[in-house]
Amino acid sequence: MKPASVAAIVVSFNRRALLQECIEALLAQTWPLDAIFVVDNGSNDGSREYLAAVEAKHDRVVVFLTESNIGGAGGFATGLRAAAAKGFDWYWLMDDDAEPMPDALEKLMVSDDAARAGVVALCGSVRGIDRRTQLWHQGTFDERMRLIAPTAEHHAAASFKTDYMSFVGACIRDDAVRRVGFPSQEYFLWNDDVEYTARLSRIGELRCVTASHMTHKDGENRDLTESRRSLRAWFTSRRMPAATQWKYACGLRNYVHMVFRHRGPAPIWAASLFARRLARVLVFGDRRLSVILLYVRYFEQAVGRRQFDTVRPTDWKKTLGES
Template identity: 25%
Template sequence: MKISIVTISFNQAKYLRRCIESVLNQNFKNIEYIVVDPGSTDGSREIIESYGSSIIKIFEKDKGPADGLNIGFSKATGDIFCYLNSDDEFIDGALALVEKYFLDKNHVDVLCGHGHVIDGGSDYKRRIFSDSFSLKAAAYGASLAIQPSTFFRKEIYRSIGGFNIENRSNWDDELLIDMALKGAEIEVVNEFLSCYRVHGESITGTGRLESMHHTHTRQMFLKIMRRPYTGYDDYFSQYYRIMKHIKNPIATFERIIHGPIFGTQK
């Protein structure tokens, strides 16, 4: 079983080498690693070039992150797909575990694991957890999947046509919802697979897309429920959020102790 990983890189030289080596140093060797760079000017391309044939390099302009990912996956030939942001990292042994899971569970289309939050200096900060997925919970913004710990079969990705390139804030969330609407079987594995970096320049760290995130949640509600969000839905939203915390008490404890991830930094 081959795993194809796409990294989109744009001016993240500070973290890029750690990202790349977290892929290439896995104890799982049947990896196809594709790095897409639309025009970095901070030395990132020189770092990418230094890995020679270990990486499939795509240096071309794109229409944003979602489009860059689609370009990368258009070259992918693996059985399982994943995308790793250029400031994130895999945990040692993650890919071998993912392969075993998909081999053991032929009915599963999408696998979501958990992650560790690290800061700009690569220091451990806290744990983050994927929630059990349901479309109803996703409609009310109460179903979180840890993006760098999410893997999916090639067939389900191809069946939905990839990422929505118009989505500039939550393209990963919409991809999962589109897969679920297509009938994908989504499961959560109780394993930590990646390190999710939150720093002063990251989208999560700055919270600069918070208003776009609100708009996105309303759009996803309409896509899933096939009707606009109304005031009455506030009650259902509260219900699904409460149930989320009840179902995953460890994640709830982490949030109580450390606060929300979005909008925080080192």
């Protein structure tokens, strides 16, 4: 029987060194990829020159250059649409800071889960640069659609069922893409992967194949808790600088919108969630009016009172008066 065809989709922005490591790892897979689609979100750090050289050398590499930064969500929607138009059996999605181990795709494709028609998406275990498993890349929802990460015991099994998975190695069956559509590109950043794979979980099973390994080089492990030796250290660890709030507000907006989309409207719950975040900003943040107005604006978008309109990071810097 002919091996399953797989196309990888990589989204990148201004991380040339990481992008190169990711592409080289994809080209070295023991289960050869049929195509590698790379969406570059307006990089200006030499990534585009590198991609031009790789595309000229490797027929399997197809590059899409966006005029501006359309976010991870826009990048994955663009790449997945392009790959689906060509037609493959599976689509393997990842950011540029992901590096799959040489046999990562093979472990997915030869797994018992890949052979089951009811399985619509696969992923592997994701490890940080400290080699510890990052548990938050998969998980289940509780009755209020809060995200619950798996435990180390789950990763000790050959595979386990999950309700969602991140776009750090999500491998999605072609038929499932054609049934549920594409990621919500208006999300721009964060929770686009959770929302999309939640859609997939409605039509079939999602499985994490733990023998497949991917390294995620984001530089942190959110599952580790550090003991704070002083009140000052505790306070510092919870700082919410204005410069980072464009993405945290975006993530909160997307999460609330996702819950409304999948579980139905809950305006009081949404208002309380935004209020608690604003309270944290007032206690631990820079207390700028622009930050408060951003959260109010995103609350209105999340509950459907305004159309989605994401503040880009460059525009946010200008709002704060930064270069």
